[in-house]
Amino acid sequence: MRPSKREAVLDTAEHLFYNEGFHATGIDRLASEAGVVRMTLYNHFGSKDALIEAVLERRYARFLDDLRDAVAHCGPEGGIAALAERHCSWLRERSTHGCIVIKAIGEFESHNPAIAALGRQLKRRLLALIGEAVEHDTGMHDTDMSEQILMILEGANALVPVFGSDHAIRHVHALIAHIPPAKTWWTLEHTCG
Amino acid sequence: MRPSKREAVLDTAEHLFYNEGFHATGIDRLASEAGVVRMTLYNHFGSKDALIEAVLERRYARFLDDLRDAVAHCGPEGGIAALAERHCSWLRERSTHGCIVIKAIGEFESHNPAIAALGRQLKRRLLALIGEAVEHDTGMHDTDMSEQILMILEGANALVPVFGSDHAIRHVHALIAHIPPAKTWWTLEHTCG
DNA sequence: GAATGATTATACCGACCGTTACACTTTGGG
DNA sequence: CCCAAAGTGTAACGGTCGGTATAATCATTC
The missing domain is CATH 1.10.357 (Tetracycline Repressor; domain 2)
Structure with missing residues (x-):
């Protein structure tokens, strides 16, 4: 848990957005593959588009x-x-x-x-x-x-x-x-x- | 109606897929902007992916x-x-x-x-x-x-x-x-x- | 040990996704 | 004029979309 959840989300998001596409990657899959619950993602980034940026x-x-x-x-x-x-x-x-x-x-x-x-x-x-x-x-x-x-x-x-x-x-x-x-x-x- | 509905669908699909993206363009909007009902689209092309091809x-x-x-x-x-x-x-x-x-x-x-x-x-x-x-x-x-x-x-x-x-x-x-x-x-x- | 901030769990929202079924109406060609 | 082909209208399917609300749990630090 030392590597913050925020980094885990960014790593997984980079991988999925890059390999599968932005629109084609849903928040649910993103969160679950990052080992994180959906709310954590929204607490850190506020929205999918902000995460993309x-x-x-x-x-x-x-x-x-x-x-x-x-x-x-x-x-x-x-x-x-x-x-x-x-x-x-x-x-x-x-x-x-x-x-x-x-x-x-x-x-x-x-x-x-x-x-x-x-x-x-x-x-x-x-x-x-x-x-x-x-x-x-x-x-x-x-x-x-x-x-x-x-x-x-x-x-x-x-x-x-x-x-x-x-x-x-x-x-x-x-x-x-x-x-x-x-x-x-x-x-x-x-x-x- | 001489220009068949099929052509209208292809024209609109080309415009929307190209300008807005493939995943981002839904069947509903596609059909309505082509002035066609959803079933016409499926009768001609069978699926969204076939239409894309x-x-x-x-x-x-x-x-x-x-x-x-x-x-x-x-x-x-x-x-x-x-x-x-x-x-x-x-x-x-x-x-x-x-x-x-x-x-x-x-x-x-x-x-x-x-x-x-x-x-x-x-x-x-x-x-x-x-x-x-x-x-x-x-x-x-x-x-x-x-x-x-x-x-x-x-x-x-x-x-x-x-x-x-x-x-x-x-x-x-x-x-x-x-x-x-x-x-x-x-x-x-x-x-x- | 209490307080605090991050994370979780769960349930929900309205909207849209691609796809199918079925019955109806229109249209053009023989 | 009739018939088949093409197109229409409507409804529904299960699933996922991005996003929110609320309350419980955890770890850390003072």
Whole structure:
């Protein structure tokens, strides 16, 4: 009982919401699989939707911390590759059903704007983190490059439930390696005269 | 009444399933918004899950036909670009909530294997179509290139509900243009020999 | 040992879920 | 004009949904 009931609920909720879906997971099953009575759940979180927000925030914060950690412990100019590699590790080990945030936005865009907004905020944090890795490697802000890396990672994410992790991951590094770097002031001068 | 009730049900089901979610859309609302009584729905489709399969098949067949049409009416070496452009048109006009197949797989992977399997089959058909466009442009099979194009398109797909169509589409063409072509026999000889 | 806050047990609410049965009415084609 | 097919209206089935109320029990700490 030392690990608080609150944590047990969050663990079970994350597992069920992620693997079975948000709408498809009922409060009764959630509580019983967490070894908790329904009232405990409502005492802690107030509503199913609030629990969903807590799960999203917790899981994605862990994910982002893990990516940040990978970028922090890498050689010079290896930030992007390290981030991509850690992302692929998640796809292999912990994200085998796709991205929980994308799924949440999909299920709640027309039902609970707060959940959808939280999802968008979490993705904005991922984009910002990618931007930091890009700046770590190239020494400059490159919004286009960050957005393109995000698009490739989201593509891999989406393909995991379709063709499996191995297939989805196969081309990530090659694709990222071929993103053209930002034009600098002198190449612009060369091009535009 | 010329447009059969069956079509009305399919239209309404596609709209509701896509915009509000599969589990979140009930039979009652579905029937009433289609201007049909519940029994008509069951007479035509037998069950909600069968209706879902019919909706997926119909919508995605239209999508694939549209892409195929774009590839068919393009100049030489413009097949990939034409396919990508048509895909982006869907993202702008008809796919503003993401890909219905990805959503279906996400909601039914652990509830109805038949629906998930159908989703995977539809995505395989998309990959095959991309392969045809690649062969149209380059004159050879290039599985890697096809898979990479698919990954980019899925990335754009996933980002539409997050940051909007314009943001999601912005980098598609540039990203695809920078995919390295397959190594031919003589470059392989140069590299390995 | 009393008090306090967390957890449990149980019962309940109205609403909706997907599905079926059956009898009735409408419609179009031969 | 008649008949079969398609669609309608109504009622019901057991089950689950998210959420609430209330009172009993437990562990901890002062």
